[in-house]
Amino acid sequence: MSNPYIPVQAVVKDLRQETDGARPIKTFTVEIKDKKDKFKFSPGQCAMVGIPGVGESMISICSSPTQKKYMQFSIMQMGKVTSALHELDKGEMITVRGPYGKPFPIDEWKGKKILTIGGGIGQAPLRPIINYVRDNAKNYGALSIIYGARSPQDLVFLSELEGMKKDKSAKVHLTVDAEAPDWKGNVGFVPNYLMDVKPSPKNTIAITCGPPIMIKFVLQNLKKLGFEDDQIFTTLENRMKCGIGKCGKCNVGGVYVCKDGPVFSYAQFKELHPDF
Amino acid sequence: MDNYLLQKSKLTEFLTSLGDVNLIAPVAANGTTRFELIENAAKAKLDLEDYTASPKKVVFPQTETLFAFRNKGDSLDIEEGEEIAPTVVFGIRPCDAKSFVVLDPLFNKDFEDPYYKKRRDATVLIGQACAEPTNRCFCPSLGGSPGGTEGLDILMTDIGNDYFLEVLSEKGKKLMNGSAGVCAAAAAADNAKKEKALEQSLGKIKRQVDLKQMHEMLPKTFEDKMWKEVGNSCIGCGICTYNCPTCHCFDIQDEGSTYQGRRLRVWDACMYPEFTVHASGENPRHDRSTRIRNRIMHKFTFYPNNLGHISCVGCGRCIELCPVNEDLIEILNKVRAINE
Ligand SMILES: Cc1cc2nc3c(=O)[nH]c(=O)nc-3n(C[C@H](O)[C@H](O)[C@H](O)COP(=O)(O)OP(=O)(O)OC[C@H]3O[C@@H](n4cnc5c(N)ncnc54)[C@H](O)[C@@H]3O)c2cc1C
Ligand code: SF4
Numbered sequence: 001m002s003n004p005y006i007p008v009q010a011v012v013k014d015l016r017q018e019t020d021g022a023r024p025i026k027t028f029t030v031e032i033k034d035k036k037d038k039f040k041f042s043p044g045q046c047a048m049v050g051i052p053g054v055g056e057s058m059i060s061i062c063s064s065p066t067q068k069k070y071m072q073f074s075i076m077q078m079g080k081v082t083s084a085l086h087e088l089d090k091g092e093m094i095t096v097r098g099p100y101g102k103p104f105p106i107d108e109w110k111g112k113k114i115l116t117i118g119g120g121i122g123q124a125p126l127r128p129i130i131n132y133v134r135d136n137a138k139n140y141g142a143l144s145i146i147y148g149a150r151s152p153q154d155l156v157f158l159s160e161l162e163g164m165k166k167d168k169s170a171k172v173h174l175t176v177d178a179e180a181p182d183w184k185g186n187v188g189f190v191p192n193y194l195m196d197v198k199p200s201p202k203n204t205i206a207i208t209c210g211p212p213i214m215i216k217f218v219l220q221n222l223k224k225l226g227f228e229d230d231q232i233f234t235t236l237e238n239r240m241k242c243g244i245g246k247c248g249k250c251n252v253g254g255v256y257v258c259k260d261g262p263v264f265s266y267a268q269f270k271e272l273h274p275d276f
Numbered sequence: 277m278d279n280y281l282l283q284k285s286k287l288t289e290f291l292t293s294l295g296d297v298n299l300i301a302p303v304a305a306n307g308t309t310r311f312e313l314i315e316n317a318a319k320a321k322l323d324l325e326d327y328t329a330s331p332k333k334v335v336f337p338q339t340e341t342l343f344a345f346r347n348k349g350d351s352l353d354i355e356e357g358e359e360i361a362p363t364v365v366f367g368i369r370p371c372d373a374k375s376f377v378v379l380d381p382l383f384n385k386d387f388e389d390p391y392y393k394k395r396r397d398a399t400v401l402i403g404q405a406c407a408e409p410t411n412r413c414f415c416p417s418l419g420g421s422p423g424g425t426e427g428l429d430i431l432m433t434d435i436g437n438d439y440f441l442e443v444l445s446e447k448g449k450k451l452m453n454g455s456a457g458v459c460a461a462a463a464a465a466d467n468a469k470k471e472k473a474l475e476q477s478l479g480k481i482k483r484q485v486d487l488k489q490m491h492e493m494l495p496k497t498f499e500d501k502m503w504k505e506v507g508n509s510c511i512g513c514g515i516c517t518y519n520c521p522t523c524h525c526f527d528i529q530d531e532g533s534t535y536q537g538r539r540l541r542v543w544d545a546c547m548y549p550e551f552t553v554h555a556s557g558e559n560p561r562h563d564r565s566t567r568i569r570n571r572i573m574h575k576f577t578f579y580p581n582n583l584g585h586i587s588c589v590g591c592g593r594c595i596e597l598c599p600v601n602e603d604l605i606e607i608l609n610k611v612r613a614i615n616e
C-alpha cells in the first residue's frame with residue numbers, strides 16, 4: 001500500500017533567480033534521486049515541495065512533461081517554507097510528492113490555437129502548456145502569450161519569452177503596470193492589454209492564471225471578445241496541506257481544489273460555490 | 277449472528293478474557309468522561325454518563341506521527357508512522373461508532389489513508405446501548421438510536437442483572453472466540469428484555485430535527501442574513517469541531533530541525549481564520565459567519581453529496597459544549613423556515 005504522505009527525495013540541480021525585490025522568485029530545476037520514484041504528470045498539475053523539518057508548499061510543476069529528466073518549480077518567497085526553499089543551494093536536497101490535481105485537458109485542444117494570459121507568478125502553471133505546445137507544435141495551431149507583471153523586473157521567464165519571440169515559436173505580448181526606464185513593451189494592466197491585442201476566439205483555447213482580481217477581469221474581457229465558456233480555462237489557489245482531499249482546507253463548497261482542481265473550465269468555474 | 281448473556285459481576289473477567297489487546301474504555305476524569313487506555317480491566321466502567329469526548333482519537337489521534345526523518349546530508353532516512361497494536365474500544369456509544377462509518381469513505385476514497393486504515397482495521401468496537409440518553413441527544417434524526425448497531429462489532433445492552441451481547445460482525449465474532457466461555461447463551465426472553473430496554477431509551481430522547489432535503493435547502497440560504505447573526509455570536513473557539521466525532525480536518529506540522537525530526541498531523545478546526553488564510557493574507561472564509569456557514573454546509577450538503585453520509589450523528593456535543601449556546605438544531609430549523 002503506497003503512502004501518499006511520504007515524499008520522495010530530489011536534488012536541486014539548478015537555480016535561476018527570476019525576479020528580485022521583496023518577494024523574489026526563483027526557478028528550481030530538480031531531479032528525483034531514485035528512478036523508481038519518478039512520476040508522470042501533465043501540464044496544470046502540482047506537487048508538494050518541501051524540506052523536512054520546515055514543511056511543504058503546493059507548487060505548480062512549471063516544466064513540461066516532454067522534459068523527462070528533471071522537473072521545474074518557480075517559487076515566490078512568501079513565508080516559512082518558501083523562504084527556506086530560497087535559501088537552498090545547488091546540490092542540496094528537497095522532497096517532492098505528487099502529482100496532484102486535475103491537469104489541463106491539453107490533448108483535447110489538439111488542432112486549436114492556444115492563448116495564455118498570465119499575471120505575475122501566475123505565469124508558472126501556464127509555462128508547461130507553452131512548452132508542451134512548442135514541443136508538439138505540429139499538433140496545435142498558433143501559440144500566443146500575453147503576460148504582464150508590475151514592472152519589467154517582475155516578469156518571470158523573461159529570457160525564454162524573448163527567445164520565443166526571436167525564433168517565432170510563439171507570439172509574445174508583454175506588458176507592465178507602469179512606465180519604466182528601458183521598457184519598450186506595452187504599459188497597462190493585463191485585462192486591458194488583452195482588449196488591445198484582441199485575439200480572435202475562432203478555434204482558440206484561452207488559459208488564464210494570475211492574481212484573483214486579474215483573473216476576474218480577464219474572464220469578463222474574454223467573454224466580451226466572444227470566447228465561449230468551454231473555450232476558457234483557469235487555475236485556482238487555496239491554502240493546502242494534504243493535497244489529497246482529506247485535510248479539509250482547500251474546499252470551495254463541495255469542490256476540493258487540490259483534487260478536483262486546480263484547473264477549471266470557465267463553465268465549471270461558474271458552477272463553483274459563491275464562497276470563492 | 278450470536279447473542280450472549282454476560283453477568284454484570286463478570287465484566288472484569290470478560291474484559292480480561294479478550295487477551296492481549298490495548299483496552300480503551302471510558303474513565304472519569306475532572307468531572308468528565310473520556311476514553312483512555314486502561315491497564316487494569318477492573319477500571320472499565322459502564323455506568324458513566326455524558327461522554328464529553330468521543331473515542332475518535334483511537335482511529336484519528338489528535339496528534340499523529342506521519343513519519344520520523346533523519347537527514348544524512350545526501351540522503352534522508354524516513355521511518356513511517358507507528359506500529360499499531362490490536363485494540364478494543366469498550367463502551368463506545370452507538371452514535372460514536374456510527375461516526376467511524378461516516379469517516380471511512382473520507383479516509384479510504386481516492387487516496388487511501390494508511391494511518392487511518394491501519395488503526396481502523398486493528399480496532400474492534402464493543403458498544404454500549406444508551407440507557408439514559410442525555411437531553412442533548414438527537415441521534416434518531418440521523419438514522420441512529422440508543423441501540424444503533426452501525427459500525428459496531430458487538431453491542432451490549434443492560435437488561436438488569438446481565439448485559440445482553442449481540443455479535444454484529446466477523447471482527448466481533450473473532451473477538452468472542454476466547455470470551456464466549458465467560459458468557460451464557462441468551463434466550464428469547466432475554467432478547468425481549470433487551471428490546472424493551474431499548475424502546476424505553478428511545479422514548480427518553482427529547483430533541484429532533486427534520487433533515488428532509490436539508491442538503492438542497494442550505495445552499496439556498498447562502499446569502500441570508502441569518503448567517504451573519506449566527507456568526508456574530510460565535511466566538512470562534514473551535515470547541516464544536518474538537519469535540520465532534522465526525523469532524524476530520526487536520527493540519528500538517530513539522531517538529532524538530534532539518535537534521536532530525538517528525539512530520540505530524542494534528543487536528544485543526546475550520547472555525548479558525550488561520551485554517552484557510554493564504555500566504556498573501558487573502559482569506560476566502562474571512563469572518564466567523566462564513567466559517568460557521570461552511571461548517572454546517574460541509575456536514576449537511578457537501579459531505580453527503582461527495583461521500584454519501586451526513587457528517588453528523590446527532591450526539592449533540594457541539595450544542596451542549598458551545599460557550600455561547602449556538603444550537604445546530606435551531607440553525608437547521610431556521611434554514612428550513614427560510615426555505616418554506
Ligand atoms: C494549486 C497551487 C499551486 C501553486 N503554485 C505555486 C507556484 O507555482 N509558485 C509559487 O510560488 N506559489 C505557488 N502556490 C502558492 C504557494 O503554495 C504558497 O505561496 C506557499 O504555500 C506559501 O507557503 P509559506 O510557508 O512560504 O508561507 P506561510 O505563510 O508561512 O504559510 C504557511 C503554510 O500555509 C500554507 N499556505 C499558505 N498560503 C498558501 C497558498 N496560497 N496556497 C497553498 N498553501 C498555502 C502552506 O501549507 C504553508 O505551509 C500555489 C498554491 C496552490 C494551491
Ligand atoms: S455536528 Fe454536533 S451533533 Fe453532529 S456529530 Fe458533530 S458534535 Fe455531534
Ligand code: SF4
Pocket residue numbers: 509510511512513514515516517547568594597598599600601602
Ligand atoms: S463552539 Fe460555539 S462559539 Fe465555539 S466555534 Fe463553535 S459555534 Fe463558535
Ligand code: FES
Pocket residue numbers: 239240241242243244245246247248249250251256257258259
Ligand atoms: S489540501 Fe487537504 S483537502 Fe485539499
